[in-house]
Amino acid sequence: MPRGRGRGRLRLRAALAALAFTVPVLLGAGPGGSGETIPLAGREPGERLDVTLTQVVDPASPADPAGPADAAAAQVDDRLVAVRFRLENTGSVVYADSPVSCAHLLDSTGRRFAALNTPTTAGAAFPDTVTLDPGGTAEGFVTFHLPDDAALAAVQFALNGGLADDVGQWSLS
Template identity: 70%
Template sequence: MRATLAALALLGPALLGAAHGGSGETVPLSGGLPGERLDVTLVQVVDPASPAPDDAGRLVAVQLRLENTGSAVYKDSPASCAHLLDTAGRRFDGLNASVPAGPAFPETVTLDPGGATAGFVTFRLPKDAGLAAVQFALNGGLAEDVGQWSLSGA
């Protein structure tokens, strides 16, 4: 049953037409409104970014580069747009937490067309969780166009 859930969690975005890439690959994504387009690049994964404050897990940080390639202003929270999937099929929400690897994105990022920025999104995971994939979707993670980067080698 767990294997089935893990497979569904990883295949779900693919069945919905998600773009897939590996670390360093740029994935173009669309939002729900006209002109919302963003090129998203997974720059690096830092595991562990630091121990979790409660000692029950660890923090993993992913650095993303966002470039507004659309005609509309991008205004969103990258932490709410990002998710991390583990090898057991669990999905973890992004956090705005500072880590030694580098600065987190601000709570809200605003990019004019042609603008770009980079920052970290952090995830709290159990100590033994294996990393499977990072997902990103505009509109607070609710857009139909979902980018996914495999972390199978992580």
């Protein structure tokens, strides 16, 4: 169940994780990025990250307008949305994961979109794998491909490729 309701924070037990992805609970923050930091635990002892949503760019332009992202968008009347995260390893072990597989975007109808590793003009994307020693930080964008009519509702982030029990959620509406 939600903890820290007024701060836009959602932490779920494993039994509720699937429900959270299909029936989002939307909390607090506004569009553009909340600046709120949510501490998240991974599945292994010592895995901990402080994750901050710092910026949302909607719509985002592909870094290479002639590239595959633009061709895909032209085929289905979609748009790109870029979301910037700051990650800080607050745990006691090395963090190595793909932020792209950790992030999901929810629209106002409850549809869930997986992140892509599509470069945009919004800023630098995360590399395929981010490796952080304890105390280390990284910042970058993940990109989502959404239908033009999709209204942004929330962004979620969970360690271990999105499979950890702790799920951070920021409201975008």
